[in-house]
Amino acid sequence: MIEGALWRRWTFSYLPLILFVIVLLFPFYWMIITTFRPDGELYRPWNAANNMPFWTNKPTLEHITYLFEETNFARWMFNTMFIAAVSTLISLFCGVLAGYALARLNFPWAGSLGTLIFVTYLVPQTLLFIPLAEIIRDFRLGDTPWSLILTYPTFLIPFCTWLMMGYFKAIPKELEECARIDGASRWKAMVYIIIPVAVPGILSAGIIAFTLSWNEFIYALVFLSSPDQKTVAVGVTSELIRGDVFFWGSLMAGALLGSIPVAVVYSFFVEHYVSGLTGSVKG
Amino acid sequence: MAITALGSTEVIRPSVRQRKLEDERWLALVLLTPTAILLGLFIAYPFFEGVMLSLSSARVGDPGKFVWFKNFVKLWNDNIFWTAVWNTFWYTGVTTVFKLGLGLWLAMLLNRHFRGKAIVRAFILLPFIIPTVLSTFAWKWMFDPTFSVINWSLFRLGLISARINWLGDADLAMASIMVVNIWRGVPFFAISLLAGLQTISPELNEAAAIDGARPWNRFWYVTWPLLLPVTMVVMLFSVIQTFADFQLVYVMTGGGPANATHLFATYAYQIGIVSGLLSEGAAVSLAMFPFLFIIVVVQLLYIRRVEVR
Numbered sequence: 001m002i003e004g005a006l007w008r009r010w011t012f013s014y015l016p017l018i019l020f021v022i023v024l025l026f027p028f029y030w031m032i033i034t035t036f037r038p039d040g041e042l043y044r045p046w047n048a049a050n051n052m053p054f055w056t057n058k059p060t061l062e063h064i065t066y067l068f069e070e071t072n073f074a075r076w077m078f079n080t081m082f083i084a085a086v087s088t089l090i091s092l093f094c095g096v097l098a099g100y101a102l103a104r105l106n107f108p109w110a111g112s113l114g115t116l117i118f119v120t121y122l123v124p125q126t127l128l129f130i131p132l133a134e135i136i137r138d139f140r141l142g143d144t145p146w147s148l149i150l151t152y153p154t155f156l157i158p159f160c161t162w163l164m165m166g167y168f169k170a171i172p173k174e175l176e177e178c179a180r181i182d183g184a185s186r187w188k189a190m191v192y193i194i195i196p197v198a199v200p201g202i203l204s205a206g207i208i209a210f211t212l213s214w215n216e217f218i219y220a221l222v223f224l225s226s227p228d229q230k231t232v233a234v235g236v237t238s239e240l241i242r243g244d245v246f247f248w249g250s251l252m253a254g255a256l257l258g259s260i261p262v263a264v265v266y267s268f269f270v271e272h273y274v275s276g277l278t279g280s281v282k283g
Numbered sequence: 284m285a286i287t288a289l290g291s292t293e294v295i296r297p298s299v300r301q302r303k304l305e306d307e308r309w310l311a312l313v314l315l316t317p318t319a320i321l322l323g324l325f326i327a328y329p330f331f332e333g334v335m336l337s338l339s340s341a342r343v344g345d346p347g348k349f350v351w352f353k354n355f356v357k358l359w360n361d362n363i364f365w366t367a368v369w370n371t372f373w374y375t376g377v378t379t380v381f382k383l384g385l386g387l388w389l390a391m392l393l394n395r396h397f398r399g400k401a402i403v404r405a406f407i408l409l410p411f412i413i414p415t416v417l418s419t420f421a422w423k424w425m426f427d428p429t430f431s432v433i434n435w436s437l438f439r440l441g442l443i444s445a446r447i448n449w450l451g452d453a454d455l456a457m458a459s460i461m462v463v464n465i466w467r468g469v470p471f472f473a474i475s476l477l478a479g480l481q482t483i484s485p486e487l488n489e490a491a492a493i494d495g496a497r498p499w500n501r502f503w504y505v506t507w508p509l510l511l512p513v514t515m516v517v518m519l520f521s522v523i524q525t526f527a528d529f530q531l532v533y534v535m536t537g538g539g540p541a542n543a544t545h546l547f548a549t550y551a552y553q554i555g556i557v558s559g560l561l562s563e564g565a566a567v568s569l570a571m572f573p574f575l576f577i578i579v580v581v582q583l584l585y586i587r588r589v590e591v592r
Contacts, residue, residue, distance in 0.1 A: 013397075017389075020389050020392070020407070021403060021406065021407065024407055024409070024466065024469070025409065027410075027418055027425065028409065028413070028418075028421070030421050030424070030425055030432065034424065043430060053432045054432075090321075094317045094321060097314040097315070097317065098314060098317075100314060101311040105307045105311045106307050107312075110311070117318075119579065120326055122519075122523050122579055124526075125529075126529045126548035126551070126571070127568055127575070128326065129552075129568070130333065130336065130551065130568055131336050134332060135328065150321070150325065161318065185301055185304065186304060186310055187301070214414055215416075217414075217529070217530045217533075218530070218552070221533075222552075232414070233414055233416040233417060236417070236420070237416065246424075248427075248430075251424070252421065252424065255418070258414065258417050259413045259414060259417050262412055263412065266408075266412045270404075270405045273412075274408070277474060278474065278475055278478035281513060281517055281520070
């Protein structure tokens with residue numbers, strides 16, 4: 001428990017904490033309130049007399065129905081989900097195998113390959129998006145979900161590998177040796193003994209990889225062009241802003257609904273998420 | 284005879300494969316192959332392709348020819364490019380200082396026992412989890428020139444009498460973008476530093492307190508040095524992500540007003556994709572590389588030094 005006199009506790013602990021929480025969460029409150037507000041209330045000048053920005057007495061679903069009836073929003077959600085799920089699975093497969101090799105096997109250049117993976121982990125997407133767009137076009141992958149499913153692993157695999165290396169290193173060598181004395185091959189010891197022990201790590205890596213690919217924007221913006229191939233972030237950006245006109249109600253509804261899958265996954269696995277995040281930082 | 288021969292090959296064949304997998308070098312090769320293929324195809328090859336592209340005169344629909352460093356010379360004389368360079372450094376520097384300061388403060392606030400701590404921690408990470416583009420739209424709406432809730436609040440509190448055009452003025456727009464970046468980054472710093480704080484044994488602080496160290500000295504001489512390795516790694520990730528940022532500026536201002544808020548990435552997008560000058564766009568992107576390289580090398584060396592000590 002926090003100690004000290006009541007006023008000390010409030011001024012030095014609770015008050016700053018409450019302020020932090022309010023500032024960090026306010027934009028989400030704003031998203032929600034805008035989603036359910038009729039247009040007549042939304043577009044009231046900032047200094048209008050009867051303006052009551054923080055609440056509405058006439059909640060409406062018109063922005064959400066607009067989203068589903070006038071745009072391809074459901075399709076964008078499906079695309080994003082599909083791309084995020086498949087690229088996460090590919091990255092987990094590659095990352096677990098590579099992490100195992102780099103953490104538990106002796107072979108020439110194991111150390112330098114580990115460093116190389118870490119350096120790739122630091123390559124930002126914005127460094128390579130123009131040549132990559134050309135390559136995607138040459139491979140005839142442009143405007144298909146595969147353009148993203150195959151390129152997202154470039155930032156997900158290094159992350160998964162790095163995280164899994166940490167988990168695999170923490171598993172004692174004896175566990176594997178016992179299995180091998182009992183006659184299991186190296187391969188079987190890996191598949192049946194070591195990987196099951198590392199399942200919490202795999203779960204963490206998977207959840208973070210899923211949120212990272214849901215968050216990706218520039219590749220999706222550059223590689224996809226037809227409206228029914230887009231992801232949520234790109235679709236919302238390109239279809240709900242026409243020239244200078246912003247459809248703020250539907251934009252916020254799209255932002256809200258587009259955030260929900262990530263928020264749900266996160267809320268189920270908070271502890272895994274946090275341990276993965278902090279594990280990746282400890283290295 | 285034929286039957287036994289067939290039977291024996293069936294027994295031998297898998298055992299050859301198995302024997303190879305027993306060799307650590309072969310197993311490592313097999314395990315690393317899928318990763319090597321994907322990273323080779325979509326990182327190493329594009330990097331090489333990017334260098335070639337930046338030395339050519341390619342545009343959309345025109346492969347162009349080899350022109351040596353013409354694109355880079357053009358950038359050297361391009362005022363908007365230098366604005367983007369300056370903006371990137373200024374943006375990265377300012378936001379990193381704030382993210383570290385506020386993140387550390389929030390981590391210290393969370394590093395105590397109080398009711399509802401788990402829920403507070405879970406909610407605090409939300410800005411980091413929610414897709415950046417989507418949450419940035421909420422901020423853009425809050426900074427809207429006519430309907431801004433921030434202006435409304437400041438007006439009602441009696442702090443302003445005329446509206447502030449947050450995204451219409453070069454300096455204000457940059458400051459607004461920084462606010463959003465800090466808002467998104469603080470939770471990451473706080474949660475990572477909190478994990479670092481929790482590994483520090485409270486006995487160390489207690490021992491220092493018994494020896495008469497004041498709170499500030501306890502922080503500066505006990506907590507901070509022990510927290511430094513984690514802090515450096517968190518900074519490394521944050522600095523690189525911020526330096527190469529795209530989404531935030533793209534949504535908030537698109538590089539405007541009058542090209543005043545471009546970063547490397549948004550300017551590369553503007554030239555390479557919007558205007559279709561692929562080679563010049565690739566050159567802007569690649570101009571980021573030496574800086575990123577220096578940042579990574581310096582920080583990795585520093586991290587190694589801190590960890591050895």
